[in-house]
Amino acid sequence: MNMRLNILTFAALLVFAASNNQSYAANPHIIPEPGYIDMSDDGLFELDKKTPIVVSNDLWNPAAIFAEEAMEFLDLKRPLRTTKRAKGGIRLRIDRFVPEEGYEMTITPEEVVIIGGSEAGVFYGLQTLRQLVAANNGKVPCGYIADEPTFAYRGAHLDVARHFFTVEEVKEYIDILAAHKLNRLHWHLTDDQGWRIEIKRYPELTEKGSMRKETLVGHGLKPEKWDGTPYGGYYTQEQIREVVDYAAKRYITVIPEIEMPGHAQAALHALPWLGCNEQIVDVWTTWGVTPEVMCAGKESTYTFLENVLLEVIELFPSEYIHIGGDECPKERWAECEHCQAMIKAQELNNTEELQGYLVARIEKFLNAHGKKMIGWDEILDGGVTSTATVMSWRGIKGGIKAAERGNDVIMTPMTLCYLNFYQTESREGEGLHIGGHIPFELIYAWDPTEGMSDEAKSHIIGVQCNMWTEYIKDAQTLQHMLLPRLAAMSEVQWATDRRNEQTIRQKMETMRKFYEECGWNCSPYYFDGRK
Ligand code: TNX
Numbered sequence: 036m037n038m039r040l041n042i043l044t045f046a047a048l049l050v051f052a053a054s055n056n057q058s059y060a061a062n063p064h065i066i067p068e069p070g071y072i073d074m075s076d077d078g079l080f081e082l083d084k085k086t087p088i089v090v091s092n093d094l095w096n097p098a099a100i101f102a103e104e105a106m107e108f109l110d111l112k113r114p115l116r117t118t119k120r121a122k123g124g125i126r127l128r129i130d131r132f133v134p135e136e137g138y139e140m141t142i143t144p145e146e147v148v149i150i151g152g153s154e155a156g157v158f159y160g161l162q163t164l165r166q167l168v169a170a171n172n173g174k175v176p177c178g179y180i181a182d183e184p185t186f187a188y189r190g191a192h193l194d195v196a197r198h199f200f201t202v203e204e205v206k207e208y209i210d211i212l213a214a215h216k217l218n219r220l221h222w223h224l225t226d227d228q229g230w231r232i233e234i235k236r237y238p239e240l241t242e243k244g245s246m247r248k249e250t251l252v253g254h255g256l257k258p259e260k261w262d263g264t265p266y267g268g269y270y271t272q273e274q275i276r277e278v279v280d281y282a283a284k285r286y287i288t289v290i291p292e293i294e295m296p297g298h299a300q301a302a303l304h305a306l307p308w309l310g311c312n313e314q315i316v317d318v319w320t321t322w323g324v325t326p327e328v329m330c331a332g333k334e335s336t337y338t339f340l341e342n343v344l345l346e347v348i349e350l351f352p353s354e355y356i357h358i359g360g361d362e363c364p365k366e367r368w369a370e371c372e373h374c375q376a377m378i379k380a381q382e383l384n385n386t387e388e389l390q391g392y393l394v395a396r397i398e399k400f401l402n403a404h405g406k407k408m409i410g411w412d413e414i415l416d417g418g419v420t421s422t423a424t425v426m427s428w429r430g431i432k433g434g435i436k437a438a439e440r441g442n443d444v445i446m447t448p449m450t451l452c453y454l455n456f457y458q459t460e461s462r463e464g465e466g467l468h469i470g471g472h473i474p475f476e477l478i479y480a481w482d483p484t485e486g487m488s489d490e491a492k493s494h495i496i497g498v499q500c501n502m503w504t505e506y507i508k509d510a511q512t513l514q515h516m517l518l519p520r521l522a523a524m525s526e527v528q529w530a531t532d533r534r535n536e537q538t539i540r541q542k543m544e545t546m547r548k549f550y551e552e553c554g555w556n557c558s559p560y561y562f563d564g565r566k
Contacts, residue, residue, distance in 0.1 A: 060176035062538070064545035065166050066522045067216060067529035070137075074178030078144045082173040084109065087124035088117045094127045094151075096284055097158040101125070101165065107552060108169040125149065125164070127157050136218070137183030140164065142175055152183075155286040159184075159216050169549050188445055188497025189528035190219035190290075191521065196226030196301070197322070197504040199268030204510040206281050211517060211555060213285035215525035220282055221357060221499060223292045224270075227300035227319035227327075231269045232291070236342050237306060244305035245269040247318040253467060261320055275350050283352075290353045290409065295340055296329040296393055297363030303327050309336055311371035322469075322505045324362045331393045332373025341400055348404050355424065356401055360394055361411035391417020398423055409445070412437065426499070428452075435487055438494035446483045447499040452524070454516050455503040458558055459565045468506045468516075474566035478523035479539060500524045511556050518550055518557035519543060 061074050082105065088098045095117065102114035115125075123146045133139055133152035138160030141148045147164060151157030163182065167175045191212050193205070200208070209220060224232045230244035246267030252260040270278070282289045300319045303310045310316070311330040319325055329336050347356060365386035368374040374389060381392055394417060398408040402422070409424045412433045424443040427434030431448050438444045446452070449471070456471030478500075484492045500521065507513050522543060543561065550557040560566070 059170070059545075063167055063176055064170060064538075064542040065163055065180075066542055066546050067525040068535075068542075069163065069180050069182035070531050071181040072178065073180075074176050076143070076177040076179075078177040080142050080144055080147055080175045080177060082109065082125075082168055082175060084111050084115070086115055087121040088115055089121050089124050089126045090117055090119060091127065092129040094129070094154060094157050097154060097161055098127060100158070100284065101161040104165055105168060108165070109173050125161075127151070127161075129153060129157065134183040136187075137181070138163075139182075140180045142177045142179070144177060147175065155218070156183075158213075158286050162214055162216060165214070166546075166549060169552055170545050184216065184529045185531050186495075186497040186528050188219055188499070189217045189525070190221050190445065190447075190497060190499030191217055191517075191524075192221035192223060192447075192499060192501040194223040194226070194502060194504040195231050196223055196229045198508050199229065199231060199266075200504075200510060200513065201268075202270065202274050202278060204513070205278055207510065207555075208513065208517070209278075209282050209285060209287055210553075211514070211521065212287060214549075214553070215521050216529050217521075217525060218287055219497075219499070220287050220289045221292060221501075222278075222289050223294075223503075225292070225294045225301065225359075226298045227325050228322075229267060229269075229318060230301040230305065232275060232293075232347070233269060233271045234343050234346050235272070236346065237339070239305040240302060240343075241269040242305070244301040244318060247301075247320050249320050251321045255321060259321075272346075272350060279351060288353045289351060290355050290357055291347055291351050292357035292359055293340075293343060293347060294359030294361075295397070296331055296336075296390065297324070297361065298359055299329050300325050300327045303329070306339070308333075309339060311367040311374060324364060326364045326366050328363050328367060330371060330373055331368060331389050332371055332375070332377040337393075337396065340397060344397070344400065345404070348401075348406060354407055355409050356406045357409040357426070358394065358397055358401075358414075359411060360390075360414040361428070362413070363390055365390070387417050389417070394423075395420060415442075424496070428501070434495070435491055438487065438491040441494065443494050443496050445497050445499050446495060447501055451478055451481050452498070452500045453503065454500050454520055454524075455505070455507060458516075458520065458560045461565070463565075465560075466506075466512065469503065473520070475520050475523045475561040476566055478520055479526060481527055483527060498524070498528045514556040515558045518555055519546065519561050522546055 090098045098117045102117055105115050125147045127149050130150045135152045136155050138151040138156040140160050149160035230240045234240050249261040249263050250266055252262050279289050303316050304318045307313045307315055309329050316327045368386040378389055394414045401408045412425050412427045421441045425437040426445045426447055428447050428449055434444045434446050455469050456473045457468050483498050484495050
């Protein structure tokens with residue numbers, strides 16, 4: 036037995052050593068790593084301005100996107116031609132024998148055939164081809180690739196409440212996610228420091244709640260200072276639709292988050308009757324956790340939340356709606372007659388359970404409107420039904436516990452998934468950020484279902500990275516925080532076979548050039564060997 040294992044290990048080592056010495060053609064650099072690659076065929080497919088994209092099964096959308104993207108890498112003046120009939124070229128079709136989001140790609144000197152399990156599968160095949168085209172000026176090594184994702188939910192989050200990003204900037208963020216084969220954008224639209232989505236029923240939310248008087252300077256060391264500059268921004272419903280549509284064309288579902296009952300001071304500023312004591316509060320100018328939260332005792336709060344959600348449901352086709360639920364201090368509730376009356380009426384034991392009551396009530400409302408609810412892992416504290424999907428941020432243990440209880444879980448632990456954290460230990464040259472330390476290598480080495488029972492594993496629907504923007508003020512910095520760490524994240528989310536420290540370095544050098552050609556701002560630390 037031991038002997039056999041040794042021989043196997045030795046054989047594996049030989050293969051490994053050989054693959055490390057292989058040329059790019061035999062071992063092309065694709066991120067995230069495809070499930071199966073065999074580039075042993077000789078020859079090249081040469082893509083140029085005359086290459087047609089031949090479409091069947093109505094695959095005009097992925098074809099058109101690739102036709103445009105190819106322009107950048109081949110320096111073309113106009114997009115590639117898309118057509119129903121032509122010889123050779125890039126040929127796209129769907130076959131139900133290929134896994135749902137997967138694809139098979141066969142490259143010969145005459146043609147590239149991409150067969151997807153769905154439109155999305157074809158799109159991902161084209162994203163792989165895009166990287167191959169970019170790496171070698173349109174010359175693609177011949178061979179065969181079969182690929183499919185490990186996780187169905189491959190998310191990235193974007194906080195537009197702390198700092199606002201324009202429609203164009205959000206679209207570019209979406210482009211970056213799509214190039215890494217992610218399929219969910221979790222859009223954090225409301226928080227203490229700003230309400231960013233137009234709600235027709237309550238125009239005050241954006242009229243008053245989208246603007247803060249000023250912003251805390253730095254980490255707020257005592258004595259605290261503020262910058263004296265008003266800051267704001269919001270999306271009209273039309274702009275929201277535009278972003279949702281843009282993402283859908285790239286097979287990304289946008290999941291909106293409306294924070295409740297905490298992280299809602301901007302809403303309380305706009306509509307003071309949402310709070311327990313109805314005191315006038317500012318749109319918050321400081322970071323952290325504020326005691327000013329929505330009152331969970333008054334019926335008017337529930338009516339408000341339902342009316343807001345009705346408009347949100349109309350705007351977002353996503354099956355999930357995120358209701359926040361994190362970091363809700365209970366000090367106002369403890370002193371509030373309405374909250375205390377609700378605790379009594381509902382026979383609850385304490386304010387923790389009052390939060391559980393609010394969340395459960397909102398979940399019922401969403402379910403009745405055909406939507407599923409996601410909440411941060413605090414929604415487990417007040418007792419929640421097993422139908423809610425939990426976003427586990429406070430650590431890995433909470434996620435495992437929820438999965439074992441039968442809740443679906445999205446893994447997004449702060450220690451591995453917070454891309455607002457520093458990228459190097461020394462922090463040299465990184466600018467001011469919130470704290471923490473998450474280098475590329477840490478994410479890359481992570482196995483999100485390690486040590487879990489098969490039962491628990493079956494409830495881990497995916498993995499997400501989060502981008503909180505207290506210290507991320509512009510799109511340049513946003514991309515600097517996102518890249519290259521998103522590449523490591525996409526390996527965790529998509530790839531089945533990814534732990535090869537040798538090849539990932541080479542692959543990332545190629546990817547760095549790809550980012551440059553796309554005009555995306557990638558940070559240097561990983562490439563300089565700094566972690
Ligand atoms: C915790 S993660 C928060 C956010 C902050 C973030 C900063 C979570 C559910 N809440 O409100 O922006 O930390 O890293």
